[in-house]
Amino acid sequence: MLKQIEGSRAVAESVAMCRPRVICAYPITPQTHIVEALGAMVKKGELNAEFLNVESEFAAMSVAIGAEAAGARAYTATASQGLLYMSEAVYNAAGLGLPVVMTVANRAIGAPINIWNDHSDAMSQRDAGWIQLYAETNQEAADLHIQAFRIAEELSNPVMVCMDGFLLTHASERVDLPEQDQVDAFLPPYMPRQVLDPDDPVSIGAMVGPEAFTEVRYLGYERMRQALELIPAVEADFGAQFGRGSGGLLKLYRTDDADLIVVALGSVLGTVKDAIDELRDDGLRVGALAITTFRPFPAQAVRDALGDDDRLRRLVVLERSLAPGSGGVVTADLRTALATGDGGPRDAIVSTVIAGLGGRPVTRDSLRRMLTSASRGALPAFSFLDLDRGLVDGELTRIRATRRSGPSAENILRDLVGRP
């Protein structure tokens, strides 16, 4: 049913139709509206689930682990510092092979404290063993949750659905929400691979020493390999059941004759596509590659999508987080993907652009300028979109001049206010 609806509400309704038995969460902006809505549905009796208000995000994931181990479909949501606080249990859920589904309403990580959107939170957990899916629109966010339960349970591996905080969670737009019977037909009841059952006792979570730890880890690696096959199959099934394309490993936009391709994740792709259309009108051959599945990284699919003829000369990776001392998280994976395996444009020049940190808008104008410069070969290998160089230089000068130069964030804010 078509609705004009807030992203968080759409996700809550979509999750409810997946019939989770346990929902546990600790409130943190910008995820709160999702679990608030689910809590209200449970209270009204519209959703037959146990809603647990827990004392922290660490507890939220621990409860989800316990619920899954008892054979109950479990859901939670968090963001930013909440995800970091949860981190130990996040690794445990994957290590145990328990199919928790979690929404991460992507938000920056402090310090400095910042409640706005970027991808630093989810990227910090990229090696936790979770599958990570990134939504481009609220339609996709709603759809990905339905696919996430199916993928998670089929593999017995947790799935994180990442949706941009505020930009998606707080945006009202058109979403086609499925009917309950459609979801029931797509998502079978949870059949746990392992369950704590008093009639058939097992223990879950034993200590494993050097004699078998590597082998248990190998199985996590193997599940990710299987996910690369399962995710496109689930995408196809979803398309057949619901009549629209959502999810999958990656998506292409106007790449056929492109000599410059933007690689990005999440909602920024909407603005990127608008910028591409305008640049195409100017005669530039630009396209976009959307990474929907970031973990497992779809290296072969990326190589296949980009092809191996030499028309493609440049790749610009739009990073929504910064890996200090290294550069860009997505760039590193992309470079590895291009350097290994069969096919792919081995000679393409890869540039990293750090964009939209801590909620800074990624505008069409800035993207156009940056991509025009890239097409002329003038974009450096590593740069920040819309960096205010004056502010940075002011603080660098202060640091060089005085030992006790004080806290940088506050200095920069003062400089900003004091500007003519």
Next chain:
Amino acid sequence: MFQVRFHGRGGQGVVTAAELLASAAFREDRYAQAFPSFGSERMGAPVMSFCRIDDKPIRTREPVSEPDALLIQDPTLLHQAGIFEGLRPDGYVLVNSARGAGDLGLASFVAEHGKERLLVVPATQLALTHLGRPLPGAPMLGGFAALTQTEGPVSLGALLAAITERFTGKVAAGNADAARAAFDFVTDELKGVAQHA
């Protein structure tokens, strides 16, 4: 695409107003996107929200920087730097106040853009009369529907339907009445402008 920027203060319902406008446009089979400015929304602090309306799916996620219309729910924000920034040269401005444009220091703006582009509507008073609470969102939208009638981003009928869907009982009726009253008020003002022209 028609783009609207709402200016108000935390607690005045600018986010709800943008969502209502989007819902109304959706009811008319158009695509709409509403979103807040995502600040730390404290009571009384200046806040913004945005709404885009189009006949095709809206992909961009950037804030509205070149609005076709401004809805200013609190006249004390009028003299904030940059409030008119990016406004389309012949764009619309609707200000919530019980005072005239001249009293608000907008005479030069009106002289430059024409009275049919900038109007003042006593939205808070209308809300107090019909709803009993100083929430100017719905009457501002009613006034907006009247002010922009020739371009028609949204009709009064769709707005009223969106209001009755969002609220229930007395709150729905009060908001709808206030929106209707503001629509009539602005329609009369526009007639007055046309007669003087």
